[in-house]
Amino acid sequence: MTDDIELSAEVTLLWGLRETVRRGRRPSLTIADITRAAVEVADAEGLAAVSMSRIAAQLGNSTMALYRYVKSKDELLLLMADAALDDPPDLPDDVDWRTGLTLWVQGALTVLRRHPWAAQIPISAPPMGPNNLWWFDRALRALGGTGLGEEDKVGIVMGLLTFLHGELRLSLDLSAGYTDNPEAFSRQYGAALARVVDARRFPALSRAIASGVFEGEIPYDEETERAFALGLYLDGVAAFIEHRTAGR
Structure with a gap:
């Protein structure tokens, strides 16, 4: 029975089914707040800039406050990966x-x-x-x-x-x-291939080179x-x- 299967920590996090650890004062954040802030940082500065401390600073909270909701950076990335997808297209019923x-x-x-x-x-x-x-x-x-x-x-x-x-x-x-580096896609690529590719070791590629496929831009x-x-x-x-x- 599927009702007997315990949901993983990742699933409960993604679907908002996890109980927030309640310590100290009343929580002032939500999972949605944290995810939104992480997406904002990644959009502006790249994924490398995303860390628990950076997101906490973005929200004006302590890093420890975030751990009441998200246990690790891996969990944060999981939330971000799902949040990156907006609504899917509403395909017409009669579309092939x-x-x-x-x-x-x-x-x-x-x-x-x-x-x-x-x-x-x-x-x-x-x-x-x-x-x-x-x-x-x-x-x-x-x-x-x-x-x-x-x-x-x-x-x-x-x-x-x-x-x-x-x-x-x-x-x-x-x-x-x-x-x-557009030159990497220029005719220099074909010229370099012709210099280094041995027909005995790369027979199929050599035939493609000889056909002139890589001679132009x-x-x-x-x-x-x-x-x-x-x-x-x-x-x-x-x-x-x-x-x-x-x-x-």
Whole structure:
């Protein structure tokens, strides 16, 4: 019975089910206050600036006061990761699954780019926070008309989450790299490859180099790269749906 399962400390924290340790005077803070302050600091100064003492100073409280609500920086990061996600897009009921998932990815990337530090927070478990689960629900809903079983839908969305976080991290890093050093994306890259790549050790890469793929400029176009990669993933989903539902 699920009622017999004791909720973890992380779950009770994310869902506001944890009892606050009550010592001394009446508490003047809330979990929401602490999370909001942490997000403000990270937005302004980056994730490295976030610490229990820094957030306490942001709130005008002592560090010990925060520990009445949040036990560690790891718990604070957990709250921040969920808070980084605003409301998911409200997909129309008649939208096809491919358009729905495309809108879902675009919406998630737009939201998370407002808080680029979110890509630096380690992911150690499946989605469990209320905001993360709200997005999870919307993606599952987009697959509602496919005829797939619930297990297959969950598998597709979990794969899409892997794509989303990889795309977010790479797009942020590569965009910053292109801004800082565009020469790294220029024809010098191809020239350097041609100098160091041994055809016997890297035969496939050598053929790509010989074809001239890397001879011109290689501007980083985030939209084009994402559309191509997402299209490949959704093409695979389309083939999977066709295979699973054939003959039904």
